[in-house]
Amino acid sequence: MNLDCKHVWEHISGYIDDTVDAELRKDIERHLEHCEICSAVLDSTRNILILTADDRTFELPVGYSERLHERLAEEIEKSKQEPLASGLE
Amino acid sequence: MKQACSTTEAGLIARILAGEKEQFHELIRPFERMVYLTLISVLKNETDAEDAAQETVISAYRHLASFRGDAKFSTWLTTIAINEGRKRLRKAKGAAEESIEELGEDHSGDFTPAPLTDWREIPLEALERKELREALRSAVTELPGIYRQVFILRDVEGLNIEETAEALGINRGAVKVRLHRARMKLQKRLAPSLKTVAPARRRFFGLFGRAL
Numbered sequence: 572m573n574l575d576c577k578h579v580w581e582h583i584s585g586y587i588d589d590t591v592d593a594e595l596r597k598d599i600e601r602h603l604e605h606c607e608i609c610s611a612v613l614d615s616t617r618n619i620l621i622l623t624a625d626d627r628t629f630e631l632p633v634g635y636s637e638r639l640h641e642r643l644a645e646e647i648e649k650s651k652q653e654p655l656a657s658g659l660e
Numbered sequence: 661m662k663q664a665c666s667t668t669e670a671g672l673i674a675r676i677l678a679g680e681k682e683q684f685h686e687l688i689r690p691f692e693r694m695v696y697l698t699l700i701s702v703l704k705n706e707t708d709a710e711d712a713a714q715e716t717v718i719s720a721y722r723h724l725a726s727f728r729g730d731a732k733f734s735t736w737l738t739t740i741a742i743n744e745g746r747k748r749l750r751k752a753k754g755a756a757e758e759s760i761e762e763l764g765e766d767h768s769g770d771f772t773p774a775p776l777t778d779w780r781e782i783p784l785e786a787l788e789r790k791e792l793r794e795a796l797r798s799a800v801t802e803l804p805g806i807y808r809q810v811f812i813l814r815d816v817e818g819l820n821i822e823e824t825a826e827a828l829g830i831n832r833g834a835v836k837v838r839l840h841r842a843r844m845k846l847q848k849r850l851a852p853s854l855k856t857v858a859p860a861r862r863r864f865f866g867l868f869g870r871a872l
Contacts, residue, residue: 584840616847623815628793
C-alpha cells in the first residue's frame with residue numbers, strides 16, 4: 572500500500588519501538604526510501620530519544636543520594652525498636 | 661539450577677525483613693535515579709521531587725513486607741513514587757487541575773511535525789552541546805502532565821510499555837498514544853530550535869542512519 576506522509580507520522584513512534592506489524596513496517600520503509608521529509612522527521616525524533624537517554628540531560632540534584640541515605644539511616648534507626656509494618660495504608 | 665543469592669533483590673528483601681534493616685540502603689541504591697525521575701515527571705520542580713523521592717523511599721522501607729515477589733520491585737517502587745507525587749499535586753493545586761485524569765488528553769487529531777531536513781544532518785558535536793540538553797529538558801518540563809509522565813517513564817527511565825501502564829494505572833494503548841504524542845510534540849518543538857544550534861550542513865545520511 573502507498574502511504575501518505577500523514578499516515579507515516581502517525582506511526583513514527585510505533586515504528587521506532589517496533590510495535591507496528593510487519594506489513595505496515597514494510598509500507599513505512601518503502602515510503603521512507605523516497606520521502607526526504609518523513610526521513611527527517613524520523614531521524615530528528617530518534618535524535619531526541621538519544622539525547623533523552625543521555626544521563627546528562629536529566630541530572631540528579633547535587634548531593635541527592637547523600638541526603639536520601641542520611642534520611643533513610645535516621646528512619647532505620649528509629650524503626651529498630653519496632654517491626655516493619657505490613658500492608659500499604 | 662540457579663542458586664538463591666543473598667545479594668540479589670529477592671535475597672536482600674528477605675534479609676531486610678528478617679531484621680538486617682541496614683541492607684535497605686543497598687536495595688534502594690540502583691533505583692535512586694529512577695525514583696527521582698519519576699517524581700520530576702509528576703512534580704516538575706526539583707526541590708519537590710527530591711523531597712517526594714525521600715518520602716517514597718521511606719514509605720517503601722516501612723511497607724516492604726507488603727511487597728509481593730510476583731511484581732518487579734522497580735514497578736512497585738515506581739507506583740509508590742507516582743502516588744506520592746500525585747498526592748502532593750492534589751495538595752498543591754486542588755484535585756481539579758491537571759494530569760491525573762484523562763484531562764488534558766489531546767484529541768485534536770492531526771499532528772504536523774516540523775519538517776526540517778536540516779536537523780537530521782546535525783553533526784555529532786551538536787548533540788554534545790549543553791544548550792541542546794537544556795532545551796530538551798525544558799521542552800519535557802513543559803509537556804502536559806499526562807504526556808510528560810509517560811515520556812519520562814518510557815524514554816528516560818526505560819520502563820517497558822507494560823510496566824509504564826501498570827505504574828500509571830492506564831492501559832497499554834494509552835501508553836502508546838501518549839508516548840507518541842509526547843515524542844511528536846518534542847520533535848515539533850525542538851527541531852526548529854536546533855536550527856540555530858546546528859547550522860545547516862548537507863550530508864547524505866542522517867546522523868544515525870535509518871537502519872538504527
